[in-house]
Amino acid sequence: MMSFPKLLRMLRLNAGLSLEELAGRVHYSRGHVHNVETGARAGTAEFAAAADHALEAGGLLEHQWRRDQAQQADGVLAGTMVTALRRSRDLAEMPGLEVDDLAADAADLAVQYLASPPGPMLADAHRVRQEVTGRLRQRHHRPGERRELYRAAGHLSGVLAYAALDLGHADAALEHCRAGWRCAEFAGDQELKVWVRGTQSLIARFQQDFTAAYDFIEDGLQHADGVAGTGLARLLCGRAQCLANLGDSGGANASLDAALDAREHARDTDALGGLFTFSTAKQLYYAGSALIWLPGAADNARAAREAEAAIGLWQQQPATERSLDDEHLAHVYLATARVQLGDVEGAAAAVDPVLSLPPEMQISWIVKRMDRLAGILAGPRYAGNGTARGTVEAIRAAAV
Structure with missing residues (x-):
């Protein structure tokens, strides 16, 4: 069976009409007619009706246009069927990896980072975070597990931020921190928020923007009240670095002394070790x-x-x-x-x-x-x- 574009061209040539002449009769441009004939552009129902009338095809062109549309729809449906079937098989055969396992992977990477080059750590954190974000998007998790998935995604974003910074890509590190902060918001995790603000300050210090670095610290301190672990001590030490770079010896030493006091009076331990403890x-x-x-x-x-x-x-x-x-x-x-x-x-x-x-x-x-x-x-x-x-x-x- 001849397709609509081929039938259109055949009927135009049989009528002895040029592209220009047919274009004048159907009130479309010459280029438009050419693109429809070559399949570069899909003809509309209005175009098919105009061409059928101009070429005196007796409804043949309109009929073929409808047949082409039905075949295309069948093709899209068949493709969707195949894709949906593949996804169903993937879900049915998906390993029973628990959310706790993904969180454990994030915790392990945070510890491994301390003694590993940043390049491999970047690749490993990205791989695990893809699994976590896939679960979040597809809602492939049990009721009540979404918060833990966001927390794991936030910690993995933190590992990515450190790896990017250690590789010299400060802007990328800030983007990973932005993702980590968003995950901390969804998880309701104040400890992770404090850590992210401290890391954003660290990145700003790397960029020698000590005013921005100080602002990140001050905002982090707003979230640190009552938070367990060493996050407060880390923020205060970060503030000391800012003040020292700004020439404030007294302020820097006072912040370092305050950090010692914060460590002495810290409540409980950090949720994660490695990168996430001070x-x-x-x-x-x-x-x-x-x-x-x-x-x-x-x-x-x-x-x-x-x-x-x-x-x-x-x-x-x-x-x-x-x-x-x-x-x-x-x-x-x-x-x-x-x-x-x-x-x-x-x-x-x-x-x-x-x-x-x-x-x-x-x-x-x-x-x-x-x-x-x-x-x-x-x-x-x-x-x-x-x-x-x-x-x-x-x-x-x-x-x-």
Whole structure:
């Protein structure tokens, strides 16, 4: 059976009409008629009626147009039937993966992240979150499980945010945080909200937008009242980093002291470990990373003490609890504090373990902070110092 476009062309040619002539009779453009004949454009019922009248087809064109429409509808229905059948089989054969298993996967990834390169973690978190979001969209869950799915999606978004930031993609990290905040809202999880605001501040600090970073902290503090775990201490340490970068030594030290008090009086423990808890070592590390931005000797002396203490704690912990990226950064912060105190030899010794890291462990934070350390060592204060010059050369070589 000939299709409508082919029948139209045959009847036009049999009538001895050009495209231009037929177009004039049906009151459509030449291009429109050409597109219908070639199948590039679907003809309407009005066009079929006009062409049938112009070519004196006696209803043949209109009849064929209706047949084509019916066949197309049958094809769409058949395609839908096949797709629906495939989806039903998928659902019927879907493994009985419990929501608790997905939440456990998210918790495991949060812990694994501490000792793993960000690239593989990004891929693993994305894979698990796809499963979680698929369950949410398709409502493939039991009554009462939706909140836990949103919580798992929020935690996985947090892992993705950290991975993106460590890979140097701050804007992507902020988008993952935005998703994490939305999930926290749906789950009614204040603890996750506090964590997200702290991470958004961290990203803003990475971008050196300390005003925005401070605002994220202040908003997070509005949600921290009565929240269990270490979220309040993390926010206060983040505020100290903001204030130190803004030149407020007194405010930075006061915030660090307040964070110590918050840890001492923390209620219960964090819901998740790994990325979602703020260990004592991490708190010491934050103090060191904050105070190195201030010029005073007292600030840098405290920064050196806190960074060294953080390294010591991490080195005593099992691999599952060590945050290797942060431990490496603590060496850089210790070196920075020492060099600002005039101890070049001590700075070289502190940074030495970081110089041999493989490329996949050279996260964006390390690259940025090592570059600053090299800049201080290469400055006029240490001109002619062989140890300073050798350390700068080693830092430059490690960055290649």
